[in-house]
Amino acid sequence: MALFYVVIYLPTRYLIEADFDSFESLAVEWRVGLSFVACITLALLFTVLPNRLHKVGVPYVVERLNYHHGNLPVWNAVVQFFSAAIGLAGGLSIGKEGPAVHLGATLGGYLAEKAKLPQYGVETLLACGVAGAISAIFQTPLAGVLFAFEVIFLEYRQRYVLPVLLSSVIATLVSHFFIGPLDIFSVESISSVLLSIDLFFACSVLVIFIVLLSALFLHTQKKLWRLSGLSVWWRFLLVAVATSLVAIYIPEALGSGYLSLSRLLSGDLILYSLFVLILVKTLLTAFTIGLGIPGGMIGPTFIIGGLAGAQVALVFDSSIVNVALFALLGMAAMMAACFQAPLTALVAIIEMTHSPATIVPALFVIVFACLLVRVFFHQESVFVERLSFMGMSSTISPFQRYLRQHTVKPVAENVLILPMYVPIEQVKDLASSMVDYAVFKVGDEHRLVRRSAVLEALGMLDQGPQLWLVAEESRMKMDLSLALESSLVPVIDEPASLEAILGWFQKHGLPEVLVAVSASSLSLVSRHRLDQFLLKSDQ
Template structure:
């Protein structure tokens, strides 16, 4: 019997994994379709205006560049003025907040707002990326599918991870980096339990994106050659790390100072963004948008007629100001560009030539992402998948590790998303105890019971003798009551002494009126919580020690605080 029970439990856990894997595939499919649609909404109209690359804002006339920047900011101000405040929350910090404080339940309308506001900002040439909106939309999709499938809490978190990984993979066509992004940036830990469904979602989304959009050649490194692993190379890498650290600290500190003005009207905040963006549109249009075109031009050997260092600083300040003042957009794309340009600047400074500029641009991208988001493996894998080259692994690991280490040890700076949540008084992660509770349903602490009618036939009462359950539950006047099985059987024995007052005829059968025959305990009936954490919160809030939970129309379970405490102590 023990072997059979264990086999059934194992089979059930494998069936749950299969269900999550199938849902992960669907999540990846829908994430890929959603990102392809987002891509079309943003870039098809811009291709019409530009006629070339969809991020080539410098190819537009000055008046058009200024018009797009100002119009986008004003339109966003109108949208956020008309929307209720609860719909203003979008982006990665909102996703983490809903994950940690609201069981991963993301409202659909916030996702819709994220879709259209991000599209407006990107079409206006504002210095934002599409990755933050992709994370929000993918997470919303995963949350919706989990709600429809009525999954427990760990299932909700799994599909949330599937949606995020699928969205990131569809945007960059980097399936493994999308998976690592979920664990390093969103969950801040690696969770083996989620890996298989998330991988399936990520691969599916990449295939959908590749089929609908075509291959996304973000970065051309055809001319890159690896310099010998010499002291000069690592000296240049060390200088690059120092440069990137300065840029990341500047990027963070500008945003941190601007967060203080989040209570101001969107008209004031977005007007400042419009003014600064339109100025950049006139004098330095390469700083607009989220594309890699300026970087690709540099690597192609095109000459620049302005200071590269000036472009790096303007891009850093413009992106930090745009995001910091509340424009709904992502930061990953712009930080990649800033890091890549910083790498080219270092390559030119050391006089290594254009061939090494490609290598250092990769290193700068990896270092900047690692420093800003504390995601070392994501940064490494992202540049490998985007460039289809393994040439830069050793120096990339050097700059990534050094950047992550120094930014935390010297500047005490966490991920920009973690810092944002800390600023508004929220935690970016949950305790190990909460995580343990969320990863378990009530089944380990649920005790089976028998549900009877309040007027049970004598045949049903006699059948209790062959049962092994401890309790019997019944409903009377929309209230549920609990009695011990042995107490019911002992009361039945009183028939040996003669007719009893609790005998009644119900549906033409001689029955026992259990309510009249025994002293019953009134017990609450609640819907099945999605995790042990929700069950513990219910016990703490109500002060009750027992509750009845229906698992189906005819199956009920008794959950007690005592059994929950025993389970926690046993699990240590």
Template sequence: MTKWGCDLKGFKFKERWSNNAKSYDDLLILAVLGTVCGLFSGLLMAFFYAVIYVPVRYIMASDFDAFESLPVEWRVGLSVFSCAVLAIVFLLLPSRLHKVGVPYVVERLNYHHGNLPIGNAVVQFFSAAIGLAGGLSIGKEGPAVHIGATLGSYLAEKAKLPQYGVETLLACGVAGAISAIFQTPLAGVLFAFEVIFFEYRQRYVLPVLLSSVIATLVSHNIIGPLHIFSIDAITSLSLSLDLFFACFVLVVFIVFLSAVFLQTQKNLWRLSSLPVWLRFALVAVATSLAAVYLPEALGSGYLSLSRLLTGELVVYSLLLLIFVKTVLTALTIGLGIPGGMIGPTFIIGGLTGGYVALMFDSTVIDIAWFALIGMAAMMAACFQAPLTALVAIIEMTHSSQVIVPALFVIVLACLFMRVFFHQESVFVERLRFMGVSSNISAFQRYLRHHTIKPVAEEVVLLPMIVPIERVKDLASSMVDYVVFKNEDEWRLVRRIAVLDVVQTLDMGPQKWLVVSNDKVSMSLDKALISSDITVIEEPSSLETVLSWFQKTGQSDVLVSLPGSSFCLVSRHRLDQFLLENDEE
């Protein structure tokens, strides 16, 4: 990765970006980097998939998540062993590496300019793999988002992109990871906007779409096509009143389960001060009980959903499985096991949809259709991501007939969760519990989307001893400021002041005249009263430079640009720019 990072630096993306800010070259740069991000996202997710499932498949010799096919002692042993290993790992790791998952990605995006440490992503990768291989009730998606976002952040850092570019590549990583895990390119893009950024950002969409498509292609060619279940035998959908009544019943079930899922986690977050070993021991006990009495609740696969569609699950065991899966997943995630929630919510919603369908006449309600609608509704209600949920189901099943009833259920479920339970997305609720905002203000967003170029002033860089001829050339320059270096300090003077001093030669020789290399020169330090000025590296956005002004109280700063050049940024000019654009 170091060699790759060095190669990226050689392209001087930030210099080209600054020089071509009014052209479409920045979009081309982002498209290239988005392609690279999608490629590596797909490869990383394929590797993640292999790390989780290859060892498990040798043990089970059947479906990836068929934990019920194992002897009871194996099921209990795997869950206890995985919790014990995770407890040991987290006890040995420093606390800064314990932060993982989607809430951590949003926090780093809003408060740390999208800078995601690689160490946390490594911990997320292997800890999630251990939990999934052990049959814990978690999903792959949260870890995938964290890993993909870190990849995008790393590429942006090595390419030295401004803040707008960092956020774009972070979105590319998230979309690529989700797309590779589910092989749903459009849902991956919508997930990045609805769940990570909490808004649709048109300026990001082309590179993010490109990353998503490339990641899907890589996943499809390495892992193979992913099929949740076959829909070949599904009958056509008739939009009758009975259908929408059944949909309303499904809404009631989904809202209840979503409320249980969220409230259970919120109650368990209060136990975060307990020792890691104790919290993970509670997860081990709960998972072991499920492993003994209801092994279908283990893992993150869709085997139980497939069994429902083939008629292998009876109604009473199905209802129990839905409730146990909901509580077990909330318990596992709420007590700190690093895993995802999207997969389990899909399963819970799909099983709930199937259960509701069984309550009605099979000639009116098709179980497979209602399983699809339940999957979309449960995800949408828990994560407040209605479009992502709908599109994910359409892409995974390659069918659009479900759109109308699915939208009916999704909209009502999301609406009821907000109006009656006052619940936001589980990720927003988690951030709120941590005392962290899930979003930034419109003013901050505006600052982050602009580089310093609109407020930067050109300067003339001169040596401290400068030939008189070169000083006189300043008369034809349109630049207002001159900078020079005196020992270790940078000095700033106005160009007109330098020219005024030159005119004093008409009055005779001056003390600031020196002979250097057989040329009559001016010593700028002796000739002018200059002010010292701080030099900083080029900031990633206007937000960074405004924060610097507020912290230091200074009114001007000299910015070092690529290519050994400089520009001047003043607080006055920055305020003027913001006021002018605010009026517009």
């Protein structure tokens, strides 16, 4: 994330020679030129790259988690890194938080794959990567943890909490060390909030405004998703034209928009029409993301909500409504409504602004914004809606979740590994063993026998010499391939979860399989034992 910051902000600092987000300080020709160069570069990049590398962002992370066991290709993350940096440096109305989530999730999944962790370990490290990315970008460790659960997993998972918290805290410390403290908004800590009827009336107006904005934001994207069949050149050219028009007339809407809100809160920025800026920022961000520009929308929604809160505050008497307070409430409500992440939104504004006094009014606007968006517009999280449009589910069934949380150990049986020619003394020792099965190799094939069957074959010596007796190095040995019938059983690497082994049985239709737990250890997994375990767990 520190490297991501450097790649994004060093070029803009060099060009603008001021705050990294103040594109309005550039000449009109520069603003228009940057947007066109960014869009043309991205179109060229996506034309050259194969289609499989075009998928990036938070919806892609959820897709890979649910449908591909959290396996995130590294090259997609590389594309996300540079494409987001190009878009942000060009002043496009996108955020860095969505790309950061993709990068963090990929890192977690890559480490889990290299460590050959089971499925719950993969999901744990993926959650650690997501939480760490959000924490590093915002320097909000607790909000990072809640984001991973509310937005990516869509549920709270207690067994993941400790490692995810640790990852989030360390990411914040590393971010502080490399980047320094991020004072994103120059808002003085709000020590107290006077709760009154007038305040909650103003909050109700804010809720209605936020709900309408979030509905506009999502439904604009839904309309544009239908254009995904168009050439990337046409789509990105439309973004370039729209961004250029905004760059000419309302340059404050360019980029992520943090600087515009920060200046408004500090009283330095006087806008001719704050409402127009809010509307343009909402539509431009939805237009940019909806047409496929690989950027995030978390930061822009924060800014849209903050500007909306300031607009509502300016309508009311300053003795009743504090502009800074309502900017914070708008930020929380907009994030909660768009991503259906109420606790993440609440904790994020508290951690960024160190203002716990906002909790009561913040909860009021967050809860009602989420409820009204669901009831009147039937709107889920924008990421869930995107996956639904693509014909995918954002969640997995409880049965799949249960399978993913367990390894094959509960249904695996130990087996004895024997040579094909076993000394008679070793066969006799099998009588004291508690293991029911033994495996020996004939060429490259693994053969499975019951321990009791081996002992029964040994008992045939009482009736006289047997054909399976072999004299080797002055020792009598049993040729297991001749002594008894055996079954051919395939050997596979240890699956990551019960879901993987169940899928293997369904694909191959075999009753048993040997699992290579290590280089010298095998375990037997049978479909019958797996079914018994699942039925017992269901009861």
